[in-house]
Amino acid sequence: MLDALWERRALLVSGKGGVGKTTFAAALARAAVASGRRVLLAEVEVSPEDSESPSPLASLVGVRSPSARVSEVSPGLSYVRLSAIEGQRLFLQEVLPVRLMADAALRTRALRRFLEAAPALREMGVLFQMLALVRRTRPDGGPLYPLTVLDLPATGHALALAALPDALLSVMPGGPIGRSVREGLELLRNPTLTGALLVTLPEPLPVSETLELATAIGRHRIPLAAGVLNRLPEKPFPPEGRAAVERLLGTHGPHQGQRALARLDRAQAAEVRLASNLPAPLLTLPELPEHGRELVERLATHLTGAPS
Amino acid sequence: MSLQSLLREKRVLVLCGAGGVGKTTTAAALGVAAARAGRKVLVLTIDPARRLAEAMGLTEGGTEPTPIPPERLYAGTEVGPGRLDVWMLEPRIVFERMVRRLSPTPEAARDILDNRLYRFLSDLVAGMQEYAAAEALDGFLEEGHYELVVLDTPPSRHALDFLEAPGRLARFLDDRIVSLFLPEEKGRGGRLWRKTSQLLGSVLGSIFGESFTQEMRAFMGAFSGLFSGIRERAERLRGRLSAEDAAFLLVTSPESASLQEVGYFRDMLHERRLPFAGYVLNRSWAREDGLAHPEALLRHAEDEAQRGGVEALIHLARHEQVRADAHRGLLSLLAENLPTGAVAVAAPESGSELEDFGGLVRLGEALATS
Ligand SMILES: Nc1ncnc2c1ncn2[C@@H]1O[C@H](COP(=O)(O)OP(=O)(O)OP(=O)(O)O)[C@@H](O)[C@H]1O
Numbered sequence A: 001m002l003d004a005l006w007e008r009r010a011l012l013v014s015g016k017g018g019v020g021k022t023t024f025a026a027a028l029a030r031a032a033v034a035s036g037r038r039v040l041l042a043e044v045e046v047s048p049e050d051s052e053s054p055s056p057l058a059s060l061v062g063v064r065s066p067s068a069r070v071s072e073v074s075p076g077l078s079y080v081r082l083s084a085i086e087g088q089r090l091f092l093q094e095v096l097p098v099r100l101m102a103d104a105a106l107r108t109r110a111l112r113r114f115l116e117a118a119p120a121l122r123e124m125g126v127l128f129q130m131l132a133l134v135r136r137t138r139p140d141g142g143p144l145y146p147l148t149v150l151d152l153p154a155t156g157h158a159l160a161l162a163a164l165p166d167a168l169l170s171v172m173p174g175g176p177i178g179r180s181v182r183e184g185l186e187l188l189r190n191p192t193l194t195g196a197l198l199v200t201l202p203e204p205l206p207v208s209e210t211l212e213l214a215t216a217i218g219r220h221r222i223p224l225a226a227g228v229l230n231r232l233p234e235k236p237f238p239p240e241g242r243a244a245v246e247r248l249l250g251t252h253g254p255h256q257g258q259r260a261l262a263r264l265d266r267a268q269a270a271e272v273r274l275a276s277n278l279p280a281p282l283l284t285l286p287e288l289p290e291h292g293r294e295l296v297e298r299l300a301t302h303l304t305g306a307p308s
Numbered sequence B: 001m002s003l004q005s006l007l008r009e010k011r012v013l014v015l016c017g018a019g020g021v022g023k024t025t026t027a028a029a030l031g032v033a034a035a036r037a038g039r040k041v042l043v044l045t046i047d048p049a050r051r052l053a054e055a056m057g058l059t060e061g062g063t064e065p066t067p068i069p070p071e072r073l074y075a076g077t078e079v080g081p082g083r084l085d086v087w088m089l090e091p092r093i094v095f096e097r098m099v100r101r102l103s104p105t106p107e108a109a110r111d112i113l114d115n116r117l118y119r120f121l122s123d124l125v126a127g128m129q130e131y132a133a134a135e136a137l138d139g140f141l142e143e144g145h146y147e148l149v150v151l152d153t154p155p156s157r158h159a160l161d162f163l164e165a166p167g168r169l170a171r172f173l174d175d176r177i178v179s180l181f182l183p184e185e186k187g188r189g190g191r192l193w194r195k196t197s198q199l200l201g202s203v204l205g206s207i208f209g210e211s212f213t214q215e216m217r218a219f220m221g222a223f224s225g226l227f228s229g230i231r232e233r234a235e236r237l238r239g240r241l242s243a244e245d246a247a248f249l250l251v252t253s254p255e256s257a258s259l260q261e262v263g264y265f266r267d268m269l270h271e272r273r274l275p276f277a278g279y280v281l282n283r284s285w286a287r288e289d290g291l292a293h294p295e296a297l298l299r300h301a302e303d304e305a306q307r308g309g310v311e312a313l314i315h316l317a318r319h320e321q322v323r324a325d326a327h328r329g330l331l332s333l334l335a336e337n338l339p340t341g342a343v344a345v346a347a348p349e350s351g352s353e354l355e356d357f358g359g360l361v362r363l364g365e366a367l368a369t370s
């Protein structure tokens, strides 16, 4: 299943806040590199005002100063923090007749403020920078970054990103924006090139929301590559053991371990429900004691070692 | 100070935090607690999870706050003087009201509302929820009907996006800047202004195409009458949020409590002179539950299945212990070096209890007394 993922050009990692998108994106990129791919690991800046804000993704792969310029992290793995302003600059350079004009325009306070105040234009800039990177080629004509793994912001914003192209096309079907949006959609909607991976936790609500999210991105015709059920607790019960304990607890009252037990039950129910309702394959990742980079390494190993 | 006294004394409580940590749930639970403590409270929620909306009896698309019936609010105790209203933020409604209020004539308002660009703007969720929340908060505070407004903030990657958005808008709405985007005849200014305006015109023309640029400029022209009003409100809101009687709480979950980010949030508030009031560590196992260890069950185990089951439970209890200890450690780290008056409280994992209103009441109590 992973091999099929590696054949695409862009993998979009999305999901609710805190479910492990960033950790998974980093592990996925590592796993792809381990399978011999050249990977660009990308994330979206928080907002243009604070380019200083901490970037969990950058620190997970050991990038000290995250920026909108691609930096090579290790052989085969590069990192970039997509920035609206950078994307807008590239866009202006492409559409304006004179290159100098783009720089002059961006030095104009009025235009800069316009670009940052209009929400759609910010997201547009991000999208455009990503497209520009995907399109970059090497001297031999092959793509410079054959595979981009994008760590998207939490659901609300990710959906807004997904809805943006249609919204933009509805008001400006023509012109340079329309053209590049259409080009973006060709990439985004092509299931051989793009796939979304929806990360979620083994809890009832996150699962419901993931199923809703799957429907929503389906509406925007973005292909779903897989669901990712993260932090699945290990299952300590021998067959019959769970029911036996239930009887004992029924007779002798609650004991410590109760909260963990309830959590485990929820997790198992969630896994069953997700696997049977998601219109895509499901990857599962274990809950591990590690943090940060060690966690990423272990999850990457788990991914590459997992039966495909 | 305790969370209880925040609930008793403040006028605005803003709940910030990363996506999915429990801002909306906490906002509702704190609103319930404050109302039960006797205050007139409004909870402004954004996109509540379905079961939360159901637990509170909210309807979507309501144009007015929904009062929670006192019998429900006070279920189990005597009805007191406090009241709770809840409103689910509807950006469309908020904007429409704003446009109507700030427009010189009803016709002018209609021109804006019917414009397709207006609809395009208000359709895009990103950013717009933030503007709308700020706008709605300002409206309710101005009205003065409530003693406490508890404000939930939109899901965002960044706890402070909510605060940045109105500022971005206000900065853009600087007259000198806006005038550059207006149709020619409305503009003014000298040579530099004209040169810049021309540059912008050709840039916008190349980006958006001539006809769309014309349309956009016309829209800006129609909208520009509202700008000074919007700007004023953004400033007024800023003043209100930095006042003594406002408080910002950061909600975090044990999983996503990266101390680095938590500290960053505090610094950001400080930099903006906004009153930081502390942390809510949501869904935590920090509280002792005082239960017996499952070892005790071993002697009751009669067969292999039961023994195996108890062994597994012992294993789970050990994990639970590790987790609970981690949560306690986290809580005491959060409590270190708090400024005076700020709190660090833990909200328990409520499991499926939140399905009814009683669950919110208990969560509110747990928070207020922790
Ligand atoms: N499989 C796992 N086992 C244990 N801990 C995990 C696992 N996956 C993620 N975590 C932990 O969960 C926390 C949140 O992870 P992460 O930052 O990747 O989430 P996210 O979805 O990117 O969050 P955000 O929405 O804030 O960007 C981190 O502390 C991470 O170490």
Ligand SMILES: Nc1ncnc2c1ncn2[C@@H]1O[C@H](COP(=O)(O)OP(=O)(O)OP(=O)(O)O)[C@@H](O)[C@H]1O
Binding pocket: A017, A205, A206, B017, B018, B019, B020, B021, B022, B023, B024, B025, B026, B046, B047, B048, B049, B052, B153, B154, B155, B156, B282, B283, B284, B347, B348, B349, B350, B351, B354, B363
């Ligand atoms: N203390 C708790 N115990 C159990 N479940 C909780 C608790 N707090 C929140 N939840 C659940 O977690 C989910 C997310 O909570 P909530 O919607 O309040 O988060 P949020 O921060 O407002 O999310 P968003 O960023 O999407 O607005 C909901 O399903 C809610 O019921």
Ligand SMILES: [Mg+2]
Binding pocket: A021, A022, A023, A056
């Ligand atoms: Mg992340």
Ligand SMILES: [Mg+2]
Binding pocket: B023, B024, B025, B046, B047, B048, B152, B153, B154, B155
């Ligand atoms: Mg919420």
